[in-house]
Amino acid sequence: MARIDKINEEVKRELxxxxxxxxxxxxxxxxxxxxxxxxxxxxxxxxxxSVMGDEETKKKAMQGLKSAAGFIRRELGKRIDLRYTPEFxxxxxxxxxxxxxxxxxxxxxxxx
Numbered sequence: 235m236a237r238i239d240k241i242n243e244e245v246k247r248e249l250x251x252x253x254x255x256x257x258x259x260x261x262x263x264x265x266x267x268x269x270x271x272x273x274x275x276x277x278x279x280x281x282x283x284s285v286m287g288d289e290e291t292k293k294k295a296m297q298g299l300k301s302a303a304g305f306i307r308r309e310l311g312k313r314i315d316l317r318y319t320p321e322f323x324x325x326x327x328x329x330x331x332x333x334x335x336x337x338x339x340x341x342x343x344x345x346x
Contacts, residue, residue, distance in 0.1 A: 238274060244314055246270040249281055249322075252309045253299070260298030262287060268327040272320050279320035282327035292326055299324045 250267040264286035272279040285295040299306075303322050311319035 238272065241272050241276070241316070242270050245272055245279055245310065245320070246281075248310055248313045249306065252306050252313075253283075256298070256302055256305075258298040258302060260294040261302075262291060262295060265295055266330070268329060276316055276318040276320055278323060280323045280325060282325050284327045284330040286331060296324060296326055 246267050246269065249270060253261065253265055253267065262285060266284050268282040268284050270279055270281045283296070283299065285292045287295075303324070306322060307319055
């Protein structure tokens with residue numbers, strides 16, 4: 235496993251913990267970190283976030299994460315010893331919800 239892959243996994247794990255600890259009401263409990271890609275120079279990290287709920291819930295959750303980005307970065311800097319603490323860019327990821335929808339459709343077909 236390459237060094238950057240280990241960093242991505244560590245950042246993903248800590249980011250998920252930090253998001254769980256946030257007290258922002260816009261961010262629902264069913265928010266998870268799908269994957270994190272940190273640039274090679276450790277300056278930026280793109281975090282793909284999955285939020286269960288309707289479009290309004292997802293929009294509010296992303297706004298909450300963007301407004302907490304500075305706090306998240308500071309917390310991550312305290313928890314992980316890296317040369318630079320990356321600046322986060324949050325992207326909405328619908329892959330988990332999409333997979334659940336496909337499974338639901340397949341189950342409906344099997345019942346028939």
